Amino acid sequence: MTKMKRPVQDRESVVVKFVGDSGDGMQLTGGIFSNSAAFAGNDLATFPDFPSEIRAPQNTIAGVSGFQVHMGSAKIFTTGDLCDVIVTMNPASLKANLKWAKVGATLIIDTDAFDEKSLEKAGYASNPLDDNSLDKYNVIKSPITLLTKESLADFGLDQKTATRSKNMFALGMLYFIFNRPLKPAYKFFDNKFKKNPTIAKINKVVLEAGFNYADTIEAIESVIQVSPAKLEPGLYRNITGNVATAWGLLAAAEKSKRGLFLGSYPITPATEILMELARHKSLGAKVVQAEDEIAGICSAIGASYAGKMACTTTSGPGLSLKSEAIGLAVMTELPLVIVDVQRGGPSTGLPTKSEQSDLYQALFGRNGECPVLVIAASSSDNCFYYAYMAAKLSMEHMTPCILLTDGYLGFGSALFRDPKMANLPPINPPIAKACKTQFQPYKRDPETLVRQWAIPGTEGCRHRIGGLEKENVTGSVSTDPLNHQLMVNIRAEKVARVANVIPEQEIDGPAKGDLLVVSWGGTYGAMHSAVQQMRKEGKKISHAHFHYISPLPKNTGKILQNFKKILVCELNGGQFVNYLRMNFPQPNIYQFNKVQGVPFMINELTDKFNQLMEEK
Amino acid sequence: MDIINNTIDRSAIQLSKIDFESDQMVKWCPGCGAHAILAAVERVFPKLGYKKENFCLVSGIGCSSRFPYYVNTYGIHGIHGRALPIATGVKVANPHLSVWVVTGDGDSLAIGGNHFIHTIRRNVDLNVLLFNNEIYGLTKGQYSPTTPMNKVTKTSPHGTIEHPFNIGELVMGAQGTFFARVPDNDITLMTEAMFEAAKHDGTSIIEILQNCIIFADKAHQNIIGKESRDANMCVVRNGEPILFGKDNKKGLRLQGTELEVVELGVNGVTIDDILVHDRYNPNPWIHTMLAKLGPPLYPRVFGVIRSAMFPTYDDLVEDKIQSEKEISPIKKMDHLLRSGETWEIM
Numbered sequence: 028m029t030k031m032k033r034p035v036q037d038r039e040s041v042v043v044k045f046v047g048d049s050g051d052g053m054q055l056t057g058g059i060f061s062n063s064a065a066f067a068g069n070d071l072a073t074f075p076d077f078p079s080e081i082r083a084p085q086n087t088i089a090g091v092s093g094f095q096v097h098m099g100s101a102k103i104f105t106t107g108d109l110c111d112v113i114v115t116m117n118p119a120s121l122k123a124n125l126k127w128a129k130v131g132a133t134l135i136i137d138t139d140a141f142d143e144k145s146l147e148k149a150g151y152a153s154n155p156l157d158d159n160s161l162d163k164y165n166v167i168k169s170p171i172t173l174l175t176k177e178s179l180a181d182f183g184l185d186q187k188t189a190t191r192s193k194n195m196f197a198l199g200m201l202y203f204i205f206n207r208p209l210k211p212a213y214k215f216f217d218n219k220f221k222k223n224p225t226i227a228k229i230n231k232v233v234l235e236a237g238f239n240y241a242d243t244i245e246a247i248e249s250v251i252q253v254s255p256a257k258l259e260p261g262l263y264r265n266i267t268g269n270v271a272t273a274w275g276l277l278a279a280a281e282k283s284k285r286g287l288f289l290g291s292y293p294i295t296p297a298t299e300i301l302m303e304l305a306r307h308k309s310l311g312a313k314v315v316q317a318e319d320e321i322a323g324i325c326s327a328i329g330a331s332y333a334g335k336m337a338c339t340t341t342s343g344p345g346l347s348l349k350s351e352a353i354g355l356a357v358m359t360e361l362p363l364v365i366v367d368v369q370r371g372g373p374s375t376g377l378p379t380k381s382e383q384s385d386l387y388q389a390l391f392g393r394n395g396e397c398p399v400l401v402i403a404a405s406s407s408d409n410c411f412y413y414a415y416m417a418a419k420l421s422m423e424h425m426t427p428c429i430l431l432t433d434g435y436l437g438f439g440s441a442l443f444r445d446p447k448m449a450n451l452p453p454i455n456p457p458i459a460k461a462c463k464t465q466f467q468p469y470k471r472d473p474e475t476l477v478r479q480w481a482i483p484g485t486e487g488c489r490h491r492i493g494g495l496e497k498e499n500v501t502g503s504v505s506t507d508p509l510n511h512q513l514m515v516n517i518r519a520e521k522v523a524r525v526a527n528v529i530p531e532q533e534i535d536g537p538a539k540g541d542l543l544v545v546s547w548g549g550t551y552g553a554m555h556s557a558v559q560q561m562r563k564e565g566k567k568i569s570h571a572h573f574h575y576i577s578p579l580p581k582n583t584g585k586i587l588q589n590f591k592k593i594l595v596c597e598l599n600g601g602q603f604v605n606y607l608r609m610n611f612p613q614p615n616i617y618q619f620n621k622v623q624g625v626p627f628m629i630n631e632l633t634d635k636f637n638q639l640m641e642e643k
Numbered sequence: 644m645d646i647i648n649n650t651i652d653r654s655a656i657q658l659s660k661i662d663f664e665s666d667q668m669v670k671w672c673p674g675c676g677a678h679a680i681l682a683a684v685e686r687v688f689p690k691l692g693y694k695k696e697n698f699c700l701v702s703g704i705g706c707s708s709r710f711p712y713y714v715n716t717y718g719i720h721g722i723h724g725r726a727l728p729i730a731t732g733v734k735v736a737n738p739h740l741s742v743w744v745v746t747g748d749g750d751s752l753a754i755g756g757n758h759f760i761h762t763i764r765r766n767v768d769l770n771v772l773l774f775n776n777e778i779y780g781l782t783k784g785q786y787s788p789t790t791p792m793n794k795v796t797k798t799s800p801h802g803t804i805e806h807p808f809n810i811g812e813l814v815m816g817a818q819g820t821f822f823a824r825v826p827d828n829d830i831t832l833m834t835e836a837m838f839e840a841a842k843h844d845g846t847s848i849i850e851i852l853q854n855c856i857i858f859a860d861k862a863h864q865n866i867i868g869k870e871s872r873d874a875n876m877c878v879v880r881n882g883e884p885i886l887f888g889k890d891n892k893k894g895l896r897l898q899g900t901e902l903e904v905v906e907l908g909v910n911g912v913t914i915d916d917i918l919v920h921d922r923y924n925p926n927p928w929i930h931t932m933l934a935k936l937g938p939p940l941y942p943r944v945f946g947v948i949r950s951a952m953f954p955t956y957d958d959l960v961e962d963k964i965q966s967e968k969e970i971s972p973i974k975k976m977d978h979l980l981r982s983g984e985t986w987e988i989m
Contacts, residue, residue, distance in 0.1 A: 066986055264985045274979065281976045288736055290728070308964045309971030310979065313735055318761035322728035325721065325758075329701065329732025332719055333740065337732070355722050445980040483699045483717040483733070483740050484652070491665075491711050493720025494704075503667065504712060 034249045035206065040099030041253055042107030043201065045194075046124045047116030049082050049090045052194040056114075057094025060198060063211045065265045065442060068255025069098040072407070072552070073265070074106035074439040079295065079378040086140075086148045091123045100254040104406075104552035106439055108628045112204070114197045116140060116171075118149035133165045135200060137193065139172035167246045171196050171237075178236035179229060192233045199237020206250045209234060259444065266443040268407035268436035269299035272340075272366055275414025276300075277310055278446075280336040282415075283422055283454035287312040288335035290326030292319055292345065295378040296434035297368035300340040320348035324365070328352060331361040332492075334458075334482035336418055338364035342434075343372045343385045347392070353427055354393045357518060359492040360469070360478050362421040362428075362456070366414065369433040371624040380624030381435035383548050384599040389429040390577055390606065396515045398522040400428035401577035405551035407441040413574060415451060422456040424525055425477045426518075431576075433549040433598075435626055456480055462487040468502035476521040523578050532580035536562075536569030542640055543590035547573040547603050550627055554596060557632035568636060573603070584611045594619055594639055596632065647842050649768075651741050652697045658689035663698075665715040671706060676827035676853035677774065681713055683833040684743075684772075688714075691741065691841050699740045701730040703750040706781045706855075707774035710745035724755030727762040730769050731956075738957045741841065744771040749779045752788040752808055763817040765956040766845040770837070773850050775810060778859035796858075810850045811934025811948060815927045821847035822934060823947040826867040827854060832878065832945060839947050845955050866943045877942035879933065881950075884917035887942050894918070895933075895941075902932050904941060922950045 043060065045053045054075050061073045076093040083090035097107035109129045115121040117140040128134065141156055155161055156168060175193040182189070202209055213231055220227035241247055266274075280287035289312065291301040305314045313335070317323040324339040331337035341349065346367045356363045369385045371377025389401045400420055404413040410432050421428035459466065459481035466488040471478050481488035490502055498505035499513055534543070535558065546554040551572050558570045571586060573579070587593055587607070595604035596619045604618040619635045621627060663685050671677045688698060698716035702708035704723035711718030717740075721729045726744045734742045751759045751773055762769065778796065779785040785798040789810065793802040814822045821843045823836040833851065840847035852863040861868070866875045877887035877895070885895040886907075894917035896905045905912045924930070930949040937943045973979050 062984065068988070258988050260988055262981065262985050262987055264983060274976075277979070278976050286736075288732065290732060307973070307979065308967035309973050310976065311964060311968070313960055313964070315731065315735060317728060318757055321725060322731075322758055322761070325725040325728035326732035326735070328721075329719065329729035329734075330736035331732075332717075332729075333699070333733045333736035335736040337736075351722055352725065359719070445985065448975075448977050448980070483737065484694075484696050486696050489696060489715055489717050491700075491716075491718035491720065493702075493711070493718075494722050495720060 033247070035252045036249050037252050037254065039101055040097065040103065041112065041251060042095065042097045042110045043112045043114070044093055044095040044110045044124060044127065045114045045197070046091060046093040046120035047194070048085055048120065049078065049080070049092045050085070051092070051116045053092045053094050053116070056194045056198050057096060059212055059215055060201060061096045061098070061440070062215065062265060063202070063207050064096065064098040064253070065263070066211045067207060069100065069253050070103040070256040070258060070442055071096060071098040071265070072103045072106045072439060072441045073097070074435065077379060086117050086119050086145045088119045088123050088149065091120045093120070093124060098253055100256050102256065104555050105626070105629070108630070112201070114201065116194065116197065118146050118151055118155070121155065122149045122151065128164060130163050131165060133167060133204070134161065135167045135169065135197060137171035137197070138168045139170050167244070169200070169240070169244070174236065174240060175233055178233055182229060192229055195230050195233040196237035196240070199234040200241040202234070203238045203241035204247060204250055206252055209238060258442070261444040263442050263444055265440050266408055267299065267438060267440045268404065268410040268432055269297070269368065269438070270303050271408055271410035271443060272404070272414045272430070272432060272437070273300045273303035275411040276304070276338055276364065276418060277307060277312060278411070278448065278451060279415045279418030279454060280312070281310065281448065282451055283336055283418070283456055285334060285336035285422065285456065288327060288330035288337045289314045289340065290317050290323040290330065290337070291340045292317050292323045294320070294342045294345045296370055296437045297340045297342045297345070297366065299437065300366060300368070320345040321352060324349040324352040327363055328356050328359070328361060331356070331363050332359070332483070334480070336422060337362070338366065338418070340366040340368070342368050342370045343388070344375065346385060346388055350393050353399065354395060354397050355494050356427040357393070357397050357399060358494050358496070360425045362425055362480070364414070364417045364421050365427060365429045367429060367431050368437040369431060377624040379434060381433045381549065381626065382598050382622060382624060383433060383550070384602065384622065385431065386576070386599065386602040386606070389431055396519065398519050399577065400424070400426060400522060400525060401431065402428065402575050403431040403548035403573070404436060405548060405572060405574060407436050407439045408443040410436060411443065411446070419452065419454045420525060422454060423477070424475065424521065425457065425480060426522055431548055436549045458482065459485060459488050461485050466490050467500050468492055469497055470500050471517070475524055476517055526578040526581045529575045529578070529580060531582045532571055532573065532586055534569050534571050534586060537567065538569070538586070539589040540567055540569050541591045542636065543569045543571060543586070543593045544636060545571050545573070545593060545595040545603075545607070546597065547576060550596065550598060553627040553629055553632060557629045557636065560629060560633055561636055566636070566640065576603070579610065587611050587613065587616070591615065592617060592639055594636070596620075596627065596635075598622065598627070647691060649844065650739050652694045652739055653692050654694045658695055660685045660689060662695050663688050663715050665713050667712045669713050670709065672857055674856040675706070676776070676855070677707060677710070679827050679830060680772065680774065680833065680851055680853065681710065683830050683837060684714060686830070687834050687837040687841070690838065693741050697740050698743065699733050700743050700745060701726050701733060702745040703755060704781070705747040705750045705779070707745050707747040708750060724750055724753070725758065726750065727755060727758040727769070727771070731762060731765075731767050734767055734769060734957050735960055738768070738961060742769050744769050745774070746771065747774045748777060748789040749787045752810070752813070756788070760813070760817040763814055763819045763846045763848065766820055766953055768844050768846070768955045768957050770840040770847045771849065773810065773848060774853040775850050776853045776855040776859055777862045778855050780855045780858055784858035809935055810848070812931060814848050815931040815934060815949070819848060819949065820845040820951045820953050821947070822850070822930070822949045823847070824850045824852070824934070824943070824945050826852045826863065826945065828867055836947055839950060843950050844958070845953060865938065875938045875942050877944050879920040879922070879944055879946040879948060881920055881922045881947070884914055884919050886917060897929070902936065902941070922947050923952065925951045925953070927951070
């Protein structure tokens, strides 16, 4: 076979998905591929799509693991709805993912995996490679397993070891198709397998074999070029939402000079924050992996009392377990960041799938009148900024703050422009100074109603706080009816007054009009893309995406008054929409909800927007 | 009493009981055993030599857990069962504090049972005063995890059908490094145990047999009461033979793998046959047996039963941070933000 010169297709953006069995190494393959896209200057967003079981039975639909990359020469806001290219390593992964392929998409298929047994396990009555079911697609059938073994013939490996790197063969084919240099991948192998150069070598050989194979087959008619994106100058990296969250907390700890304490318990999809923070002892981070969710938050409350920037990380079921302790932090008026990486619920629900269904729990899920700050990140990279702000607001206002992210943001990744510490906003917690007179724990700043943070060890500031209601100012235990009313009012008002320091809500588009679409949290990318598409079609539409939820930005009510129709879109049964209705009762607030454990598709949003615009 | 060696800041002046008296009204029932425990704490704290601002008391929920309000130190009155994790957070956050946990049999063995075993397993340097009155007092008389089998309480009108915990056995099972048992009617024993607990690096559990005068009055009477003390109470002291009874005539002898009660001068038994108490023995085997003993066949053992040296969790946290600070190139956030796989866009 001879190599041929192929035409180059320029594309603004491309969605690629790697799918295979749980043990096929799809996450690693996808990760290497997205890093090479990043090195080539593309903007990108990635999302891993895997089952909660570690190794479900081989070759079954339940065991399918995938990794999706959306890369482009323009700003990328989502991980992409439908795929341009799918690399599929077995029948089950083809079956589970064909619905995500665009008509005409390129399917790279390892034909060696399509034996009778695997087809049967995937539930195929006939082999899709032989019937006409894939006619709508550009199918590149390749004996990937066999070719991988052949390329490693000189290494004298056993069958199992030799076929393990077949994912790298497929990756090599993609490097050819996308006209990417192999060097960054080589560098990655050298780094990852520092202690075992033979493994690094094997991966390189297979990757190159895949690249050369793609160059020789006629099925590949053209190569795809995605030009570099125009990004702001700076130092970039590819970062997941969970790592960004951890870094945001670390940055706030350093800025506030309080030092970080994390008390946490592993739970999908939040565990990576705990793992990441455990790595950074050199920055002074103290991490306690507690015996349960309750011990996690309670140790954080103890550390907060002792003067640390304390946090706990969890997901929905864990937030339920922490409810009582959040109440203690509200009552003792101690700073505390609670990160909830939301997943599908109720109960154990859909551990690896994403949802926005903990908003009610964050706002209302405690006994008593128990207000907290609630803010939400909207992209994997801005998890850094909102984690930082959660810590800043919590410490400066002496009240717990719940940061809502979700599995989609947490597991997903985006490009992150590294900030400089000097450019982040200052954090000034109200630390009590040593005093000679009797310290009064609930004496407050008249403007913010914030009490002072008196840290054990400070002379003259000995005081007791706890879950029992206290007299304002003195902090003595009190059951006085009027004092209780006063303290309830103060705790609510203290949180409400945070609206004085958070930014006003921005609107993308005109401030007046027929339709305002509203969203919050992890749906920003899909919503923004849908709004942009509507505008391309000449429609007038405005968009408000909320990051600050409790309290709401001060101008929220005013914004809502200026539109004929308001449509609130959420991945839950309608929680933010009811929160808005409760705060700003007006009849023209509509809702669009989806609770399937998957993100919004852009076309389902635009369909809904159009429908509402057409209705009189 | 001897000197305490640790990193807790010292007071420049000699403190006294007045330095720790709080302005809050003590609201325990008259005759409650908790009053005596409070008196013992007020006697011990000034003697430890720490700065008064470096004490922190943490409690959960229950009668015992009102304790922090009654001592003038830093303090947190927490939520039910969670005193130990809260205290863990305080101690790990600032190892230069002397952290005391006040809890009860319901608080730390029922709702907080999970935290109890894990805190002990980690060996966090905390001093735990566990008021064992064998009843739920604040909720008015329901049975607890230490209520004896068959006892009639408000939730066991026909007698309990649950096997009670022996706290010492539980502590040893969780790999505890310090366990003492004291009665609430002996302030000297209480203060001695509290001082030893403060001196011990690690989780020190002091089980205080405390009397609830309202809902389980005289629950411990058959052991610590005037009439039964001689027969049923045995106080151990390190390096001394384990003797008890009137005029210390009885003792414990190790026979094979069992302990037996023997009488000096009977069947040729001399003082040399009696087991000598070694509370520092890392092997908890004999400590476990001592903790388990009780009437009718044996006396109940009091005093510091175990005080073995093992690294503490909070020290290990500091050590790991220190060594990482020395070897890691990432000394501050700006270093982390510029580390790893990055690329520059001009």
